């Protein structure tokens with residue numbers, strides 16, 4: 001019994017080591033978020049190291065997405081980002097979550113893929129140069145609440161200043177390719193310029 005248990009334990013270790021390569025040779029550009037942003041850092045939600053490496057990029061755009069799946073009120077966001085990371089690595093063979101930031105229904109930001117690496121996509125645009133923000137939920141159905149909107153604005157203000165992103169390059173996924181993302185109820189605020197205008201108001205004159 002004892003030796004049998006040991007065999008299973010070792011097999012699991014070998015299997016997991018083979019299925020998800022761990023690359024230690026990657027760099028993470030750590031961001032110094034302002035205090036008013038509520039950010040759950042990678043170390044605090046159980047982020048796993050990158051499962052591969054990509055050429056690094058320079059941010060010159062900010063692109064907003066939604067999860068595209070309804071988000072029930074009792075869903076745990078930490079569990080959600082952990083599962084999304086596992087799915088991204090195992091099913092999609094991506095190095096990490098496709099987005100750099102995930103925002104939950106309370107407007108809390110979860111740090112995801114390190115911003116110095118381009119994101120990933122199921123569609124046909126090139127995400128190199130884009131800082132990718134994803135709102136958890138499906139905004140074809142759900143509406144954007146005040147906490148989420150406040151966080152989108154404040155995170156975008158921070159990224160615009162940090163990376164010198166022009167306001168005209170704050171867009172939605174569907175501005176680049178055929179998709180419903182980020183959902184009509186979120187996209188309307190990009191299309192009518194609300195988000196860009198509120199970001200501009202917050203920038204130093």
Ligand SMILES: [Zn+2]
Pocket residue numbers: 064065066173179181182
């Ligand atoms: Zn998208």
